[in-house]
């Protein structure tokens with residue numbers, strides 16, 4: 030790899046051409062972990078993509094990711110690094126647990142009075158000069174925004190990152206009506222140019238090596254395919270995108286928090302890209318999921334202290350931008366989007382998933398997510414929170430996802446708004462089995478397991494038979510192409526004696 034050409038020589042670490050110094054310290058950049066390990070870069074493994082309602086095979090897509098060792102190692106290390114930084118920040122705040130409890134209580138309070146706070150927000154936003162619209166679902170959201178853009182004759186749109194627009198299939202819809210959409214978040218722009226969904230809700234291209242990005246940029250914006258220096262790539266992307274931003278007809282932003290008492294909303298970014306989207310064109314449209322409402326401005330402090338620390342292990346996002354109305358000569362619209370949220374709010378076991386502030390901490394800590402990559406889930410939301418949200422959109426299609434978890438509870442422990450994530454994942458398994466949404470073979474296996482586990486004598490006889498079989502059967506019986514279980518696992522040697530027989534022999538009959 031060539032020396033980073035765009036950097037001032039003083040910024041280069043003397044003993045490491047990849048290292049970057051600032052104020053005498055080597056910067057702790059995540060990309061340090063993404064150096065190509067071989068001269069021939071490892072290709073990016075494809076994720077899972079299924080059209081229609083056929084169930085996603087997450088395990089199969091995860092196996093492809095694991096079979097790409099450089100990607101798997103980088104992804105695991107990069108996200109674990111974020112988890113460790115989050116822990117360091119958490120330990121720096123003595124009242125961390127109180128903040129989590131407060132955030133959870135504010136969200137539960139708001140969600141149980143959502144109609145009232147939404148109406149208050151609407152009235153206050155209107156009195157600030159904002160046009161407020163409501164969208165029942167994705168189709169209405171897309172049509173509404175298209176209508177606003179058409180009224181202004183807008184043909185190009187710059188937007189900041191938003192999972193809600195991913196939910197709504199916004200970019201494909203805009204392409205179908207001839208409107209150019211330009212993502213302004215770097216990671217999201219990389220994914221857009223690669224025609225891929227985001228793989229993480231905070232860091233959308235985190236599954237990519239630098240060499241993957243170099244390949245995409247070489248094809249789409251004409252950079253040197255052999256140069257995967259992050260600063261070169263970021264600068265090239267800035268040069269390519271900035272003119273598009275400057276001449277865009279409209280700008281769109283999402284929203285992290287919408288404050289009912291003021292009718293204002295807040296967008297948190299690290300690149301300042303939402304501010305470009307909001308302030309360069311005269312027309313600013315913001316889409317807001319209805320669960321983003323908080324009652325009062327003072328509540329914002331609780332969430333802002335938790336969000337960035339939980340997401341990236343940084344004390345605060347670089348930009349926490351407050352929007353309260355159109356700027357002089359401009360126009361502002363807000364679209365309040367339901368898209369299944371009211372229905373979820375009415376489901377006893379899963380409504381608290383609406384407390385989510387999309388920090389991604391549950392993904393960064395999840396051993397399954399870290400090793401399988403977000404695209405293996407084949408859904409808008411991946412990782413632990415995705416396992417709860419995705420089946421609310423399509424139970425058949427996402428029926429395998431709640432099984433992609435060890436249920437270790439780490440996601441629940443890091444969640445800043447105290448969602449009982451692993452319990453909801455477990456509850457989904459039960460719901461999906463009861464509704465016959467899981468494959469027949471899995472249901473049959475579960476039935477047999479249930480019978481065995483509820484009959485101690487039958488269970489012990491089965492264990493004894495399995496021990497004998499394991500000791501004598503040839504290896505190919507377990508490790509063959511037909512047995513997916515054996516592909517990534519080694520069966521341990523059966524012990525000479527089971528715990529039960531040892532207990533009977535040594536402790537049997539004793540109290």
Ligand code: SF4
Nearest residue numbers: 385386388389391444
């Ligand atoms: S479920 Fe909790 S930890 Fe996961 S993204 Fe949402 S707020 Fe963050």
